[in-house]
Amino acid sequence: MRWGLASVLLFAVAALAQDLPAFTRVQPGATGSAYETARQLLGHLAEGNIEAAAALSNAPDTRADVLRFYRQTVGEDEFKRIFSSYLAPSNPLIAELAIGPRRLLLFRLGEANDHIAGQFYVEAGGRFLMDDVPGEERAQLRRLLDAARSGSLRLSD
Numbered sequence: 001m002r003w004g005l006a007s008v009l010l011f012a013v014a015a016l017a018q019d020l021p022a023f024t025r026v027q028p029g030a031t032g033s034a035y036e037t038a039r040q041l042l043g044h045l046a047e048g049n050i051e052a053a054a055a056l057s058n059a060p061d062t063r064a065d066v067l068r069f070y071r072q073t074v075g076e077d078e079f080k081r082i083f084s085s086y087l088a089p090s091n092p093l094i095a096e097l098a099i100g101p102r103r104l105l106l107f108r109l110g111e112a113n114d115h116i117a118g119q120f121y122v123e124a125g126g127r128f129l130m131d132d133v134p135g136e137e138r139a140q141l142r143r144l145l146d147a148a149r150s151g152s153l154r155l156s157d
Contacts, residue, residue: 020143020144021099021140023144024097024099025095025096025097025098032123034096034121035093035105037056037121037127037128037130038121041053041056041130042086045067045083045084046084048079048080056130057132058129058130058131058132063130066132086107088111090110091107091109091110092107092108095148097144099137102122103122103123104119104144105118105119107119116149118145120138
């Protein structure tokens, strides 16, 4: 009985993995990587500079409103602490995935029980911006984020 259930579960995981959208891996920092933009954005947020961070979004007014609301909710010191933690060695970038011009950066937050956090970026006009505009490719990247969190997406080589 045990082996039958295990086989069914393995089949289900394999079937789910096959339904994932096609993507490519990008070496963080290489040509075609959004990592430098992410580092800049997180640096601005760690300093509490919402306007500079929002300027790195493809929907800057919306991003600024979301960030202001979040800062108001958690307080300025906690806001800065949370975003500076993304730059800490204990919270490494573990993968950068691409679908077309869009990127998903995956961070393993060691300070939060190895939770996998994702940030979405899009290449526009020769540079990367945080992707705050919903669309099909972003939805596909969201599925990859969910798969990474559930363990059905293999992140190590």
